[in-house]
Amino acid sequence: MGTIVFLILFPMIVAFILLVVKSDKGRDVIVIAGSVIIAAMSIVVAIQFAAGGGDYFSFNGEVIGYIMMAVEAGLCIYICITSAMHRKWLAFIFAIIQTPLIMWFEFSRGHGIEVESNLYVDRLSIIMILIIGIIGTLIAVYALGYMKDFQHHEDEKGNKDRRPWFFFVMFLFLGAMVGLVTSNNMIWMYFFWEITSLSSFWLIGYTKTEEATNNAFRALIMNLLGGLGFAVGIVILGIVFQTVEMSTMLLIGSVYGDLVAIPAAFFAFAGITKAAQMPFNSWLLGAMVAPTPTSALLHSSTMVKAGVFMIIKLAPVLGMSNFAGIMTMMVGGITFLFASCAAISQVNAKRVLAYSTIANLGLIVACGGVGTAGAVWAGIMLIIFHAITKSLLFLCVGTAEHHIGSRMIEDMDGLFNKMPRLAMCMIIGIAGMFLAPFGMLISKWGCMVAFVDSGNVLLIGCICFGSAVTAFYWLKWMGKLTAVVAGEESIEYDVHRTETFVHITLVVLVVLVCLLFPLLSSYLLVPYLEITFGGLAGGIMSSGNMLIMVIMVAVIVLLALFGFGKSKKPTVPIYLAGANTGDNRTYYGSMQKEVQFALRNWHMEKYFGEHKMNLIGDVLCVAMLVIGLGYMIATLVSLMGGIA
């Protein structure tokens, strides 16, 4: 238990130290040391609890509850004041409703409810802790170098150095995330949930430009709406079922699935907002204005992962073919399809990544909604692979942006020559996102089997068409990166050492996870699923298939090590209708004038325009949410009527 509490509190302590340290050097030392300790501790936790399958800790104390409540009240007042100052009344209203609601509940009913254990660790939390502890801290280390360059630009604009604040929020975020994935008491979880919402608000609004502030408030409003759902869920859970514990709720759910589905639907709704599913995807896209480490953090190891963690956690209840489950899986499936489609029309690399995140989260959410052991297996695999590859890709784009001065994919022409190492990292990242033997497709395999087993034909349609679209937008980007453009010099000499270190580490992690995922599956996932679902219902990849996948990755890695770029054939100029001037980039036009050609990608705005895709997705998802939640509320009302 000590290690868990340490993992929650230590990042917060580091955060407060970082708030007061102003020198670059001091910050470097503290961030690196803190990161090493957090990463090491998360591995310790993994080793400590993995074999035993985890534990529940009572960790009782009135004081802690009161501290949390005080902090919550403080945050509520802070949100109210800030939103009033910026005239964002929606945020004001959401904040002013939910915190008093929770407080009223705690004071009036909360005391009567016996909480057996507030904290717990199981194999799913171990996986999440590893992701937060390793990926999250790697991003923090990367941010050191990145923020130096970033501040350099800010200095030119005359903006003051607010990096202590940035790193403070980052570490606070990590601590809150660990708390979130280890809380068994839903009120505690709600507390951490609100902190992550607020942290992301601060991180997105970091630059304090008008756009940043607006987008930060959009994120805050949507997450507060989710928080409201969370609070309502807690109240229903407490009043109807006399418990605020996740474990108890799941236990009751295994018997009274239809009833527990009512609070579960509200929790799932909270998860859906946090996981940026349609119609709430705009906050994650707006978050792209923030410095790249923020995006990486929000997308890979924290924030959105909290949302899907919630839904994966609820999977056993959602999987009992009730409306909450159907709502969740349809929202996930629809989001996957339309977010993937929208990604095609994007030219901005960060927006492509954002849409792909939304799409992948959609898959995870759908997996949670299907809620069979196989689906959850696929969902957790997706969480793992997505965290590693997406952080790698974001951090690569960040470095590329600082060196080529653009985050547009079209400007990445010749990156293979300009920044070979970085381009290779990106290629590996993209391969990890969709190519077969690499991670993501393993999980997609699992999803497909799970969806077919669920018998939901619409969901099958979503994944069939969505997968095809996914391959399109990744491959066209990958093609751009692999294109060898002659005559470009390497400009890779002044990349920060920390950035390169993080890139390489993540690449190694991608390859390692791809090679070792069968072990991951059999030592962490399968035991977790067996406990949660009481045996496996199938739909999990057979060991033979896993072996084939691993062999494929090994073949690619070996071929790459021995054969990449080692062709001994003489290199000849490309065919430009006989008018190549010899440099492979220009041709003789009319009057023998030298003309440079440029190659551009295909965006199919007419078919996959962002606006259109969002509109369709939003309408469908809103319909699903209204039907799902409406049905739940109706059930609840009739139930209460019955009791009265």
Place this chain on the structure above:
Amino acid sequence: MSAAYVTKSPWVVHYDGSSCNGCDIEVLACLTPMYDVERFGIINCGNPKHADVFLVTGSVNEQNKGIVKQIYEQMPEPKVVVAVGICACSGGIFKDCYNVMGGVDQVIPVDAYVPGCAARPEAIIDAVVKGLGVLQAKRDAMVKAVDAPAEEVAEAAAEEVATEEKKAGAVPPIFTMAEIKVNTMDFLKK
């Protein structure tokens, strides 16, 4: 010498220098069911990087000499060049124009000449088939010179071609340049 597959599958790239399109039409006529050059495995592939036979129609001028040269250079060995039509052979009636350099052989080595205005499909097919002998010879030279440096390969190829020609007792061009001149004069008289 092993049989080179290249003689069974000569793929063609066709370039129109400054032809009046008469010869081009005849080149295309070869592909029609009437002549059906695919019988011999000949495909008009339109890409020098896949081609074995370079068909040039029309004369070479200052504007296109670089292109003719580059297309030739981009064809991997073994390869042959066939000049189709009198303009490609010698410049034809445009020979003395201020912008015309003359036949294709002013820029790249030509292996077979097809005179005529326009060249007849039969003659074009005949020339390509003649070119196959040259292809075979060049391929044999390539095999022989696997370990030899590049210049030697080129020399060996040239020698090989020469000896093959002697052996065959015929000159690879269907007509000699002298004959072509006579033909041209005939044409001009008409």
Place this chain on the structure above:
Amino acid sequence: MIIKAIISVVAFLVLGPFLGGLLAGLDRKLSAKMQRRVGPPVLQPFYDVGKLFQKEKQTPTRFQDFYVILFVVFIIASGVLFFMGGDLLLVIFTLTIGAAFLIIAAYSSNSPYAELGAERELLAMMAYEPMVLITVIGFYMYGGSFRVSEIMAADNMAFLPLIGIFFGWVFILTLKFRKSPFDLSMSHHAHQELVRGATTEFVGRTMGWIEISHWYENVFLLGFVFLFFANGTAWGWIIGIVVALLTYFFEVFIDNCFARMKWQFAFKSAWVVAVVLGMINLFVLYICF
């Protein structure tokens, strides 16, 4: 069981290219006959590849070969997985990754023609992928297994229950074989607007390998057609093989009857077919089984 799998894998590895080459030769001969030509010898594709292997070695960039090798390896691997009775989803993913590497290989040259071909190939991939996945899922929903060996050993022919999916599959075969009206990305015949599309920058032996992989791929794709008729009896075998061959000749026929369509049509029609034939068939399966 294992011996049977090994035999079929070896048979695929050895006979696959011969069968594929022969089919390609028959295709050309048949096309010629349809156009009232004599046409090349049936063995012509073998001569072509033989010649390509005898050409000078060249490459536009020293990175291209790596991608091409992976393309060849994964296309063959997908066939091997299929014929050893492996998991259909795995087979499809392996095929996809093979196709992806071909596209990457074309991109890597940074040649305008190759890149445009690659992008069109990418579009074709997006167009046919849903139907491919639906086909696999259809087999699973009907037979309850993704494994080829189990589908082969099933008692009932999957053809009738999957009739919509069957025709959907035949439709996208035109895209997969790159036949008119959907030979957008590269074409074997005559000129096209993109020179040779995605294969423009592959020279000599590289091109030869690509041809050979296409033979493997074609045999494997026809194997899929065969799968619709397998029911563990000799009749299943006979009908399957006959229909597979008929399908191939049907594709040749279509090839000769149509001009090349625009990409918009290729994309839209493939998706409409996937929805109308594929999804409705799945829905019917869901209701009936």
